[in-house]
Amino acid sequence: xxxxxxxxxxxxxxxxxxxxxxxxxxxxxxxxxxxxxxxxxxxxxxxxxxxxxxxxxxxxxxxxxxxxxxxxxxxxxxxxxxxxxxxxxxxxxxxxxxxxxxxxxxxxxxxxxxxxxxxxxxxxxxxxxxxxxxxxxxxxxxxxxxxxxxxxxxxxxxxxxxxxxxxxxxxxxxxxxxxxxxxxxxxxxxxxxxxxxxxxxxxxxxxxxxxxxxxxxxxxxxxxxxxxxxxxxxxxxxxxxxxxxxxxxxxxxxxxxxxxxxxxxxxxxxxxxxxxxxxxxxxxxxxxxxxxxxxxxxxxxxxxxxx
Amino acid sequence: xxxxxxxxxxxxxxxxxxxxxxxxxxxxxxxxxxxxxxxxxxxxxxxxxxxxxxxxxxxxxxxxxxxxxxxxxxxxxxxxxxxxxxxxxxxxxxxxxxxxxxxxxxxxxxxxxxxxxxxxxxxxxxxxxxxxxxxxxxxxxxxxxxxxxxxxxxxxxxxxxxxxxxxxxxxxxxxxxxxxxxxxxxxxxxxxxxxxxxxxxxxxxxxxxxxxxxxxxxxxxxxxxxxxxxxxxxxxxxxxxxxxxxxxxxxxxxxxxxxxxxxxxxxxxxxxxxxxxxxxxxxxxxxxxxxxxxxxxxxxxxxxxxxxxxxxxxxxxxxxxxxxxxxxxxxxxxxxxxxxxxxxxxxxxxxxxxxxxxxxxxxxxxxxxxxxxxxxxxxxxxxxxxxxxxxxxxxxxxxxxxxxxxxxxxxxxxxxxxxxxxxxxxxxxxxxxxxxxxxxxxxxxxxxxxxxxxxxxxxxxxxxxxxxxxxxxxxxxxxxxxxxxxxxxxxxxxxxxxxxxxxxxxxxxxxxxxxxxxxxxxxxxxxxxxxxxxxxxxxxxxxxxxxxxxxxxxxxxxxxxxxxxxxxxxxxxxxxxxxxxxxxxxxxxxxxxxxxxxxxxxxxxxxxxxxxxxxxxxxxxxxxxxxxxxxxxxxxxxxxxxxxxxxxxxxxxxxxx
Numbered sequence: 023x024x025x026x027x028x029x030x031x032x033x034x035x036x037x038x039x040x041x042x043x044x045x046x047x048x049x050x051x052x053x054x055x056x057x058x059x060x061x062x063x064x065x066x067x068x069x070x071x072x073x074x075x076x077x078x079x080x081x082x083x084x085x086x087x088x089x090x091x092x093x094x095x096x097x098x099x100x101x102x103x104x105x106x107x108x109x110x111x112x113x114x115x116x117x118x119x120x121x122x123x124x125x126x127x128x129x130x131x132x133x134x135x136x137x138x139x140x141x142x143x144x145x146x147x148x149x150x151x152x153x154x155x156x157x158x159x160x161x162x163x164x165x166x167x168x169x170x171x172x173x174x175x176x177x178x179x180x181x182x183x184x185x186x187x188x189x190x191x192x193x194x195x196x197x198x199x200x201x202x203x204x205x206x207x208x209x210x211x212x213x214x215x216x217x218x219x220x221x222x223x224x225x226x227x228x229x230x231x232x233x234x235x236x237x238x239x240x241x242x243x244x245x246x247x248x249x250x251x252x253x254x255x256x257x258x259x260x261x262x263x264x265x266x267x268x269x270x271x272x273x274x275x276x277x278x279x280x281x282x283x284x285x286x287x288x289x290x291x292x293x294x295x296x297x298x299x300x301x302x303x304x305x306x307x308x309x310x311x312x313x314x315x316x317x318x319x320x321x322x323x324x325x326x327x328x329x
Numbered sequence: 330x331x332x333x334x335x336x337x338x339x340x341x342x343x344x345x346x347x348x349x350x351x352x353x354x355x356x357x358x359x360x361x362x363x364x365x366x367x368x369x370x371x372x373x374x375x376x377x378x379x380x381x382x383x384x385x386x387x388x389x390x391x392x393x394x395x396x397x398x399x400x401x402x403x404x405x406x407x408x409x410x411x412x413x414x415x416x417x418x419x420x421x422x423x424x425x426x427x428x429x430x431x432x433x434x435x436x437x438x439x440x441x442x443x444x445x446x447x448x449x450x451x452x453x454x455x456x457x458x459x460x461x462x463x464x465x466x467x468x469x470x471x472x473x474x475x476x477x478x479x480x481x482x483x484x485x486x487x488x489x490x491x492x493x494x495x496x497x498x499x500x501x502x503x504x505x506x507x508x509x510x511x512x513x514x515x516x517x518x519x520x521x522x523x524x525x526x527x528x529x530x531x532x533x534x535x536x537x538x539x540x541x542x543x544x545x546x547x548x549x550x551x552x553x554x555x556x557x558x559x560x561x562x563x564x565x566x567x568x569x570x571x572x573x574x575x576x577x578x579x580x581x582x583x584x585x586x587x588x589x590x591x592x593x594x595x596x597x598x599x600x601x602x603x604x605x606x607x608x609x610x611x612x613x614x615x616x617x618x619x620x621x622x623x624x625x626x627x628x629x630x631x632x633x634x635x636x637x638x639x640x641x642x643x644x645x646x647x648x649x650x651x652x653x654x655x656x657x658x659x660x661x662x663x664x665x666x667x668x669x670x671x672x673x674x675x676x677x678x679x680x681x682x683x684x685x686x687x688x689x690x691x692x693x694x695x696x697x698x699x700x701x702x703x704x705x706x707x708x709x710x711x712x713x714x715x716x717x718x719x720x721x722x723x724x725x726x727x728x729x730x731x732x733x734x735x736x737x738x739x740x741x742x743x744x745x746x747x748x749x750x751x752x753x754x755x756x757x758x759x760x761x762x763x764x765x766x767x768x769x770x771x772x773x774x775x776x777x778x779x780x781x782x783x784x785x786x787x788x789x790x791x792x793x794x795x796x797x798x799x800x801x802x803x804x805x806x807x808x809x810x811x812x813x814x815x816x817x818x819x820x821x822x823x824x825x826x827x828x829x830x831x832x833x834x835x836x837x838x839x840x841x842x843x844x845x846x847x848x849x850x851x852x853x854x855x856x857x858x859x860x861x862x863x864x865x866x867x868x869x870x871x872x873x874x875x876x877x878x879x880x881x882x883x884x885x886x887x888x889x890x891x892x893x894x895x896x897x898x899x900x901x902x903x904x905x906x907x908x909x910x911x912x913x914x915x916x917x918x919x920x921x922x923x924x925x926x927x928x929x930x931x932x933x934x935x936x937x938x939x940x941x942x943x944x945x946x947x948x949x950x951x952x953x954x955x956x957x958x959x960x961x962x963x964x965x966x967x968x969x970x971x972x973x974x975x976x977x978x979x980x981x982x983x984x985x986x
Contacts, residue, residue, distance in 0.1 A: 085426075087423055088427050088428060097428050168848055171422040171423050172422075173423065174423060174510075177423055178506055178509070179506055180417045181420075182502060196844060200842060205419065296511070298506055298510045
C-alpha cells in the first residue's frame with residue numbers, strides 16, 4: 023500500500039527569507055506561542071514569515087491536554103470548522119509541537135486541505151557544553167523533562183495490547199529515552215528501534231545524539247536506524263516501511279523525541295493510521311527551552327499533499 | 330552435563346520476571362511482619378526504588394499464588410485473592426482536559442479501573458482452574474451466571490458463562506480504547522460504577538464456588554504515585570470505604586501520596602483508614618543476609634548445584650522457614666561467610682598496607698605528608714611517619730599533619746607510642762577510626778583509572794546498595810557477568826579489582842539513570858552532580874577534618890514551596906534519603922538530614938558511609954533546587970575557595986570519563 027502523503031522538501035541556507043519563498047502564499051497559517059519573552063531568533067523569524075505570507079493566521083497551543091486556538095479551548099470538531107474551506111495551510115513547525123501538529127494534520131486531512139506546508143528553521147548552533155569541569159553544562163542540564171502522557175486520539179493503553187514495535191526518534195536530550203523506558207516498562211518486551219538523525223544538521227552532531235543515549239542500549243536491545251535529521255520524508259518513509267513489513271499487524275509505538283522534521287514525519291504517519299492500536303503516540307510534552315539555540319542556519323519548507 | 334555460561338544477575342527488575350513470580354521470588358525476611366494476606370484494612374506500602382515493592386505485590390497476586398507451577402494449593406490460599414494492577418501511566422495520565430470536565434474523567438477512570446479489575450477477578454477464577462486436575466478439585470464454573478450478577482449495569486445483554494463474560498469484558502475495554510482514539514466524534518461508552526460492579530461479581534463467585542465462599546479480594550495498586558490527583562482521590566475513597574470482601578492496598582514511592590482527600594470532603598487517616606508499611610525500614614535489619622541468600626538463589630537458578638551453596642532455594646520460598654532463616658545464627662554465619670569468600674573485600678588496614686607497597690599511591694602519601702610538614706614548617710623527615718607495622722596509622726598521618734589542631738611533633742610522638750605498644754590517640758583517641766577511610770579515599774582521589782578497593786567486597790556492596798535490591802544485583806551482575814555454573818565453585822571468587830571496577834561502572838550507570846526519574850529528572854541529575862562534586866571537593870581536603878561528608882542539612886529548613894517540591898521529588902526517587910537530624914551544632918529548629926544515595930559514591934570517589942554533615946543555608950538549598958547552572962557553578966567555586974583545595978587543574982574535579 024503506498025503512503026498517503028507525498029512530501030516535497032525545500033531547503034535554503036541563510037538567515038533571511040529565501041528568495042524562492044518570497045512569493046509563496048497560503049490561505050491560512052498556524053503558529054505556536056509567541057508571547058514568550060525568551061523566544062529565539064529562528065522562532066521569531068518563522069512566525070514573522072507565517073504572518074507575512076498567509077491571509078489568516080491563528081495561534082495554537084496544547085495546554086493541560088487541551089488544544090487551544092487564540093487562547094480559546096477547542097475540540098477536534100472546532101479545529102475542523104476553523105480549517106473549513108482552506109486550500110493551503112502553512113504549519114509553522116519551529117514553534118508548534120507534536121500534539122498541535124497532530125491535531126492540525128488530522129483536521130486538515132478531514133477538511134480536505136489540498137496542500138499542507140510545514141516551515142522549520144534550523145538553528146545556527148545549540149548551546150555547547152564544557153566537559154568535566156565544575157561548570158559542566160552537560161552535568162547541569164536543567165531543561166524540564168515531563169511525564170509521558172498520551173494525546174487523546176493518538177494514544178492507547180499499552181498494558182492492554184500485545185507487544186509490537188517501538189520506534190524512538192532520538193535527539194540531543196539524553197533524559198527523554200531514559201524517562202520513556204523508566205515510565206513505560208511494558209515496552210521492555212517490544213522490538214525497539216532507535217532512529218538517529220544521520221546525516222545530522224551539522225557534521226558531528228549525530229555523535230552527541232548517539233553518545234547521550236548509548237547508556238540505554240546496553241540494558242535493552244535496540245535496532246539502530248538512521249534518517250536524515252532534516253528529512254521529514256525519511257522519518258515518514260521509515261515508519262511506513264515498518265508498517266508494510268509488519269505482516270502480523272502488531273502495533274507500532276512512535277516516540278518523536280528527536281528533531282522537528284522527524285516529529286513532522288511521525289505526526290503524518292500517526293494521522294495516516296488512525297485505527298486503534300495500529301500506530302500509537304508516546305510523547306513527553308517537553309518544555310521549550312528557547313535560550314538553547316542561537317541564530318538561523320537554514321530554512322526548510324515541506325509541502326505535503328495527499329496522494 | 331555442561332551448562333552454558335549464564336548471566337545469573339542480568340534481571341534486576343521484578344517486571345522482567347512477568348506476573349507469575351512463584352518460582353523466582355525469594356521471601357524477604359520481613360514477610361511475616363507485613364500480614365498482608367490477613368489484612369482486612371487497607372495497607373499503604375511505601376518504599377524507595379528497587380526495594381522490592383513490585384515483586385512483593387506480584388508474589389501476593391493471584392498470578393503467583395495460583396501459579397500453574399504450584400502442584401498443590403493449600404486451603405489458606407483462597408482466603409485472600411490478590412489482584413495486581415499497575416496502571417499504564419501515559420494512558421491514564423491523559424484522562425484529563427480535552428474539553429471534558431473532571432467529574433466525567435473520574436467516571437471514565439473508574440470505569441477503566443473497574444474493567445481491568447473485573448478481568449483480574451475472572452483471570453483468578455480461570456487460573457485456579459487452569460488444568461484438568463484443578464478443575465476436578467475446584468471447578469463448578471458452569472454454575473456462574475454473570476448475566477444475572479452484573480447484567481443490570483449494562484443496557485446491552487451480558488453473557489452468562491465465564492468464557493463469554495471474559496470476552497465481553499475485553500470488548501468493553503476495547504470500546505473504551507476506541508473512544509479514547511476518537512472521542513471527539515463518538516459518544517462515550519457505557520460506564521460502570523467500580524465498587525458496585527465488582528462486589529456484584531464477587532458475590533456471584535462467593536455464592537457459587539464453595540472454595541471461594543469466604544474469599545476476600547485484595548486489590549494491589551502499584552505505582553500509585555503516578556496517578557493524577559483526581560485519580561488518587563478516587564483510590565483514597567476506595568481505601569476509606571474498603572472492607573471485606575473487597576479491599577484496596579497501594580504501593581508507592583516515598584512522598585507518593587500527593588493528596589489524602591477522597592472524592593467527598595473527607596481525608597483518609599493513617600491508622601483509622603490504612604496501615605502504612607515502610608519497606609525500606611523492614612528490609613534494613615536483615616538486608617545483608619537477604620541479599621546474600623538472593624545471590625546464591627540466583628546462582629542456583631542459573632545452574633549452580635544447590636549443594637555447592639549454603640542455601641536451599643525451597644526454604645527461601647517457604648513462609649514457614651522465615652523464622653529459622655532469621656534466628657539460626659549458624660546459618661547466618663555460613664551464608665555471610667560464603668558470600669564474603671566469593672565477594673572478598675579488604676580490611677581498611679589491608680588497603681592501607683597495599684597503598685604503602687604501591688609506588689604511585691605511596692608517592693601520593695609521601696606528597697601529602699611532605700605538604701603537611703611544610704605547612705607546619707616542621708623539620709621532621711617524611712620517612713619518620715612511615716611504620717609498615719602500623720599501616721593504618723601511617724596512612725592517617727597524611728591527613729592529621731594537615732589539621733591545624735595537631736602538631737607534627739605531637740603526631741609523631743603518638744605514632745611512636747603506638748609502635749611501643751603504649752596507649753595512643755591513634756587507637757584510644759579514635760584517630761584511625763575517624764580518619765582512615767577518608768584518608769584512603771583522599772589518596773585514591775586523583776587516580777580515577779585505578780579501581781579503589783574501598784568499594785569492593787560484599788560488605789561494601791551492601792552499604793553502597795543501602796536497601797536497594799536492584800542496586801545490589803546490578804553490582805553483582807557487573808562484577809561477575811557471565812557465570813559458568815560448571816566452575817570449581819569452591820575456589821570461585823571475584824577479584825577485588827573487578828569488584829571495584831564494577832562498583833564504579835554501576836555507580837555511573839545509576840547516576841545517569843537519574844535523568845529519567847520523573848518530571849524533574851534533569852533537575853535531580855543536576856542535584857546529584859552538584860552534591861557529588863561538592864562532597865568530592867570536601868573529600869579532596871587534605872585535613873579530612875570533616876571526614877566522609879555525604880549528607881547535608883538545611884539551616885532552619887527555610888526553603889520555598891517550589892524548592893520543597895524538588896526535595897520531596899529527590900526523596901521520592903531515592904536520590905537522597907531523608908532522616909531526622911542527629912547532631913545539631915547550635916540552637917536552631919529541629920530539621921532533616923539528606924543523605925546522598927551511596928550508590929553514587931564510587932563514581933564521585935566519596936564515602937558510602939554517613940560521615941560528617943554539611944550545613945547549607947536556605948538560600949543555597951534554594952539555588953540547588955530551583956537555581957540555574959550558573960548558581961551551581963558559583964556555589965561550587967565558593968566552596969572550593971573556602972576549602973582551599975589545591976588542585977593543579979583549577980576548577981576541575983577530574984571527573985572526565
